[in-house]
Amino acid sequence: MRDVRVKICGLKTPGDVAAVAAAGAAYAGFNFFRKSPRHVTPAQARALALTAPDGLCKVALVVDADDAALDAIMAEVPLDMLQLHGHETPDRVAEVRARYGLPVMKVIGVATAADLAPLIDFSLVADQILIDAKAPDDAVLPGGNGLTFDWRLLVGRKWLRPWMLAGGLTPDNVAQAVRLTGARQVDVASGVETAPGVKDAGRIAAFVEAAQGARAGVPILR
Numbered sequence: 001m002r003d004v005r006v007k008i009c010g011l012k013t014p015g016d017v018a019a020v021a022a023a024g025a026a027y028a029g030f031n032f033f034r035k036s037p038r039h040v041t042p043a044q045a046r047a048l049a050l051t052a053p054d055g056l057c058k059v060a061l062v063v064d065a066d067d068a069a070l071d072a073i074m075a076e077v078p079l080d081m082l083q084l085h086g087h088e089t090p091d092r093v094a095e096v097r098a099r100y101g102l103p104v105m106k107v108i109g110v111a112t113a114a115d116l117a118p119l120i121d122f123s124l125v126a127d128q129i130l131i132d133a134k135a136p137d138d139a140v141l142p143g144g145n146g147l148t149f150d151w152r153l154l155v156g157r158k159w160l161r162p163w164m165l166a167g168g169l170t171p172d173n174v175a176q177a178v179r180l181t182g183a184r185q186v187d188v189a190s191g192v193e194t195a196p197g198v199k200d201a202g203r204i205a206a207f208v209e210a211a212q213g214a215r216a217g218v219p220i221l222r
Contacts, residue, residue, distance in 0.1 A: 004178055004211045007164065007187040008204055009061060010038030012197060014051050019201035021053050023208040028056050029083065029189070032073060033063045037197035038189060042076040049078050059083050059105070067099065074100055081105060083130065094125040103127035105164070109134030110149050116157070123160040130187060133167030148173075154181040171206035178214035186211050 008020045009029030020028050030045040031038040040048070049058045057080045060073055064086030073079070082100065084093060085107040097104045106126040108118055111134040119129055133149040148168030166187035169177060174186055190196065192203040 004183070004214060005164075005185045006208045006211050007059065007185065008189075008192060008199070008207075009059070009187055010036070010189040010193075010197065011048060011199065012038060012040055012044075013199075014048060015201065016199045017048050017051050017056075019199065019204045021056050022201075023205045024212070025204070025208050026057060026185075027059050027081075027187075028052055029059045029061055029187070030077070031061045031189075032065070032069075033061065033085070042073050045073070045077045057081055061085055064088065070096065070100065081127075083107065084126075085130075085132075090121045090125045093122060097125065097127070105130050107132050107166075110153065110167075113153050116153065119159055119163075126161060128185075129159060129161055129163040130166055131163055132187075151177055151180050154183075169207075171203055171210050174207060175210045175214040178211060 005026035007027035007029055008025050010031045011017055011020065011028055017028055030040050030048065032045070033039060052058055058078065059081045060077065060079050061083045062070065062085065079102060081103045082096060083105045084096065088106065093104055093106050104126050105128040106122045107130040108115065108122065109132050110116060115134060122129060131154065162185065164185035164187050165177060165181055165183040168191065169186055169188045170191035177183065178186065188207055192199055192207050194200045
């Protein structure tokens with residue numbers, strides 16, 4: 001059995017946090033992007049974060065946030081990690097990491113092999129990399145769209161930093177994704193919802209169980 005760490009993103013209620021903790025996930029994500037159906041304010045996120053048990057990593061998802069926006073979040077919410085999901089450059093990632101003294105996860109959208117090239121530069125400045133399905137050009141959201149990409153692009157690849165797989169993962173396909181890519185960490189938002197922004201405790205539990213139960217070496221149809 002593999003030890004796969006799971007991040008559930010876009011939590012909005014105390015019940016969401018409780019379900020994530022009960023399922024054994026490693027990360028709880030709070031979304032500060034205003035256009036997202038999973039958006040929370042710093043005050044809402046603070047209330048949720050204070051219900052999280054010790055050991056559950058609390059992550060702030062932001063999109064091209066400036067220092068003022070990050071200052072407002074950091075002043076109110078007890079966080080363990082920042083997730084940058086916009087067009088941040090490697091220099092900006094380094095700035096954020098230095099300014100707030102927290103680990104930074106940089107999200108890279110992938111549709112083709114060429115999209116993997118930036119991972120080299122970002123691996124030099126970020127603490128972790130999240131590899132997500134690249135959003136369409138006309139998409140309102142940079143992630144959380146329920147889209148997958150060709151996981152075979154990741155087979156046999158290694159980077160300097162720990163990485164996490166995202167994009168269209170569900171309780172039904174996450175084990176396959178883990179076995180094919182070798183991912184040791186996975187992230188989900190829409191795949192454990194009954195409607196945009198509405199988490200389902202049963203789907204959360206099923207997702208974590210499937211991810212953590214994925215076995216290396218099981219044959220996969222490619």
